[in-house]
Amino acid sequence: MSYTVFTTEDGRDFVRTPDECFDNLPDFPYLPHYVEIDGLRMHYVDEGPKDAEVVLLLHGQPDWSYLYRKMIPGIVQAGYRVIVPDMIGMGRSDKPTDIHTHTVYGHAAWWLELINQLALQNITLFGQDWGGFTGLQVVAHHPEYFRRVLISNSGLFLMPEPILNVPQGINRQDYPVDPDAEIRTFDDFVANCAAKGLIKEDMSEFFQAWMLYALTGPELKASDNLRRDFGGIELTDDEARAYDAPFPDEVFMTGIRTLPSMGSMIDTDKSLAAWEALKQFEKPFLTVFGEYDLLVGSKKTQDALINNVPGAKGLPHDRIPAGHFIQETQGEELARRLVNFMTSV
Numbered sequence: 446m447s448y449t450v451f452t453t454e455d456g457r458d459f460v461r462t463p464d465e466c467f468d469n470l471p472d473f474p475y476l477p478h479y480v481e482i483d484g485l486r487m488h489y490v491d492e493g494p495k496d497a498e499v500v501l502l503l504h505g506q507p508d509w510s511y512l513y514r515k516m517i518p519g520i521v522q523a524g525y526r527v528i529v530p531d532m533i534g535m536g537r538s539d540k541p542t543d544i545h546t547h548t549v550y551g552h553a554a555w556w557l558e559l560i561n562q563l564a565l566q567n568i569t570l571f572g573q574d575w576g577g578f579t580g581l582q583v584v585a586h587h588p589e590y591f592r593r594v595l596i597s598n599s600g601l602f603l604m605p606e607p608i609l610n611v612p613q614g615i616n617r618q619d620y621p622v623d624p625d626a627e628i629r630t631f632d633d634f635v636a637n638c639a640a641k642g643l644i645k646e647d648m649s650e651f652f653q654a655w656m657l658y659a660l661t662g663p664e665l666k667a668s669d670n671l672r673r674d675f676g677g678i679e680l681t682d683d684e685a686r687a688y689d690a691p692f693p694d695e696v697f698m699t700g701i702r703t704l705p706s707m708g709s710m711i712d713t714d715k716s717l718a719a720w721e722a723l724k725q726f727e728k729p730f731l732t733v734f735g736e737y738d739l740l741v742g743s744k745k746t747q748d749a750l751i752n753n754v755p756g757a758k759g760l761p762h763d764r765i766p767a768g769h770f771i772q773e774t775q776g777e778e779l780a781r782r783l784v785n786f787m788t789s790v
Contacts, residue, residue, distance in 0.1 A: 446694050450542070453484035459541045461486065462691050467537060470687040472514045477537055482558050488537035489530035489559070493521040498592075499565050500783065502529045503556070505574025505599070506704035507659075507667035508770070509536025511687050515776025516571075516783070523784040525569075530559055532575070534700020536691050544617045547703045548710055549575075549602065553582035560590055567592040569787055571779075573599050573771060574741070575704055585722035593729040593790060595783055596750065597771050598742040601723060602708060603716040604749045608741055610649040611656065615709035620660040622695065622702075631669035634658045648740050656705040667692060667701060676737035676768030723754055729790040730756035733782055735767030735775070742769060760790070 450458050467477075475490045490510050500520050502513045510529040520527045531538040533555055534547060556579060560568070568591045572580035577599020584591055585601070600608055628637050634654070638644055643651040659665060668685035671678055680688070692698045732750050734742045744764065751757045763782075767775045 448694065448696060450696075451539075455484065457484065457541055457543060457546075459485060459539045460696050461539050462537060462693065462697055466690045466693050470511065470690065471681065471683045473511055473687065475517070480559060480562050482533065482555050482562070485533055485539040485541065487530055487533060487539070487555065487559060489528055490517065491526070491528050492517055493526040494524065495526060497524055497526040498567060498569065498787070500525050500527045500569045500571065500787075501560075501565065501580075502527065503570070503572040503576025503580045504529075504532065504535070505576045505578075506535070507670050507701045508688060509691055511536070511690075512770065512772050513776070516772055516780040519777060519780030520784060523787075525784075525787070528563070528565070530556075531691075532579075532700065532704075534704070540691075540697050540700055542696065542699055544699055544703050547700060547707055549579055549582065549707050550712065550715055552579040556580060556583050557587060566590060569783070570594045571597070571783060573597045574769065575599075575707070578602055581723060582719050584726060585719040588726055588728065591728060593731070593786065594726075594756070595731045595733065595786055597733050597779070598735055598738045598740075598769055600741065600746050600750055601716060601720050602711050603713065604720050604746070604753070605717055607711070608746050609652045609708060610647075611653045611709055613709055613711060615656065615706050617660060617703055617706055620657055622663055623661045624663050626661055626663055628658060629662060629664045631658075631662075631666065631673055634662065635673055644739065646739075646743075652705070652708060652740065656709060659702050659705045665698070665702065671770055671773060674768040674770045674773070675739050676735070676766070676774065678768070678770060678773050725755070727755045729760060729786070730754045731760045731786050732757065732762045733771075733779065734764050735769060735771040736764040737767060738769040738771070740769055742771075
């Protein structure tokens with residue numbers, strides 16, 4: 446397809462998924478909103494009364510704000526303002542083409558800028574996957590913006606041990622997309638990992654393989670990842686089209702390809718500082734994890750948060766029947782629990 450490469454004032458190239466790619470998406474009638482962040486346009490959904498208490502929903506990879514379509518209605522119906530941004534490089538947000546763009550700390554800085562530009566206060570944060578890993582960086586260092594936090598299938602990458610112990614210092618340039626690769630689809634990837642015995646209690650080797658497949662796999666598709674989630678997810682063809690909509694051509698896929706390898710670019714000092722700061726967070730901090738998420742939803746990860754974050758004490762933490770993309774299979778239930786959380790503490 447034809448596309449335009451734009452350039453920021455400081456010389457960074459980016460592309461913008463055409464609006465027509467997002468036409469007629471099922472169960473997603475929300476008007477787009479945009480704010481300029483670091484020279485790039487960030488998209489966000491903004492629903493509910495503008496003067497109401499704010500709920501900020503942060504997604505991860507390889508999805509976008511569409512993942513929250515089952516949570517938004519229940520939270521709005523309860524009277525709250527819901528803001529659901531797309532990470533830079535994902536969804537309707539601008540997509541830098543430089544493969545070195547994406548880091549945990551860069552995304553945390555972009556979230557902070559969004560909060561400041563929209564003048565958000567007393568936020569209730571829900572973060573999952575990279576939305577949690579990056580969002581908790583902001584919570585740790587800027588607790589003044591937040592009233593309460595709910596985390597699902599996420600944490601900080603070091604707590605203080607790594608959630609996933611993967612080699613550090615990956616050079617993304619060493620792993621270009623390989624059109625002749627034998628491992629082409631996500632099904633190929635999962636089958637190869639199963640054959641090698643990588644799907645086990647310690648998913649570090651699996652995640653290392655996922656980083657490399659995301660960079661190199663010639664048939665990487667967001668919807669395939671959702672459909673093959675731990676526990677299983679049934680998507681209609683139109684829902685699959687919605688998850689794939691932001692990435693109509695290879696040039697738009699830098700984010701979806703490089704976000705996993707943020708796990709191999711962890712600054713130990715920054716990450717441990719965030720962990721120490723999060724251990725001082727005394728506002729309500731609830732965890733609801735998917736019991737089938739083998740990757741970052743382990744009981745060990747959840748317990749590390751419960752046992753170390755002061756605000757987690759005495760709250761009804763839970764593990765529910767869901768895989769990694771818990772919003773897809775348990776979205777309405779998560780919205781109900783989030784509203785109960787907000788009305789009880």
